[in-house]
Amino acid sequence: MNAAAIEQRSRAQVAVEVVGQTGSTNADLLARASTLEGPVLLVAEHQTAGRGRAGRSWLSAPGDSLTFSLAWKFDLPLQQLAGLPLAVGVALADALSACGVQVQLKWPNDVLKDGSKLAGVLIETQAAPGGGIWAVIGIGMNLRMPDDLEERIGRTVAAAPWLARMDRDDLMAALLASLAAALGEFRQAGFGAFSARWNRLHAWPGRRVSILDNGAVLHDGIAAGVDDSGRLLLDGAEGRITVLAGDVSLRTREH
Numbered sequence: 001m002n003a004a005a006i007e008q009r010s011r012a013q014v015a016v017e018v019v020g021q022t023g024s025t026n027a028d029l030l031a032r033a034s035t036l037e038g039p040v041l042l043v044a045e046h047q048t049a050g051r052g053r054a055g056r057s058w059l060s061a062p063g064d065s066l067t068f069s070l071a072w073k074f075d076l077p078l079q080q081l082a083g084l085p086l087a088v089g090v091a092l093a094d095a096l097s098a099c100g101v102q103v104q105l106k107w108p109n110d111v112l113k114d115g116s117k118l119a120g121v122l123i124e125t126q127a128a129p130g131g132g133i134w135a136v137i138g139i140g141m142n143l144r145m146p147d148d149l150e151e152r153i154g155r156t157v158a159a160a161p162w163l164a165r166m167d168r169d170d171l172m173a174a175l176l177a178s179l180a181a182a183l184g185e186f187r188q189a190g191f192g193a194f195s196a197r198w199n200r201l202h203a204w205p206g207r208r209v210s211i212l213d214n215g216a217v218l219h220d221g222i223a224a225g226v227d228d229s230g231r232l233l234l235d236g237a238e239g240r241i242t243v244l245a246g247d248v249s250l251r252t253r254e255h
């Protein structure tokens, strides 16, 4: 992939770097956060130690996926960044839709295609030396399906052959343009500007779900979308609750 082509085609004010191989683009940008002077996109052709949410790893084979991180500085209190992964999901969905691929969003961080995971988002933050917060927004997107990936991670995943046939620099530039626009909007208006769009893209509205923490069920209820802070609304036996954290799982049987 070509950094100059991505930078030019995106028309975003973001410095783009492409490396052949690294451990984790998130780890790399976090390590440099104290010296960054503006937004940076770091794309890796291959990651050897990709990080996922909740201490999980993100596995990808060279050429089968897009792996990249975008460092973006916010002058907002940390709690106002709670909706950021959801706003990023909306930006990815918009860019993919423009590329002819319709996706849905699973709270809080996943992009689904036909019910299986196409992309995941991992946001890690660090205080900026002069004030504010650097958010390192890491995204892994499956383009082609390696034969044994599902077996290795124990669940179904989606790929997008249509995207795999696209010019990679064009695809990366489209994703960067959409992300930069969304992050600018988030910086100005917060997640409230995204909640209606997120709810239209919600994968499981009205479905019975469980909220899991490390596999243990914390709550059960009917998923009712998100509020203006990005919290999941869950209608349970004792009324509506708002969920701040956890993994959402579709309930396949009644208890």
Ligand SMILES: O=C(O)CCCC[C@@H]1SC[C@@H]2NC(=O)N[C@@H]21
Binding pocket: 023, 024, 025, 026, 027, 047, 049, 050, 051, 052, 053, 054, 056, 058, 066, 067, 068, 069, 109, 119, 120, 121, 122, 137, 138, 139, 140
């Ligand atoms: O679904 C998840 O658990 C989030 C996965 C995020 C993976 C991406 S790949 C690029 C960036 N670098 C990392 O180490 N992780 C993120």
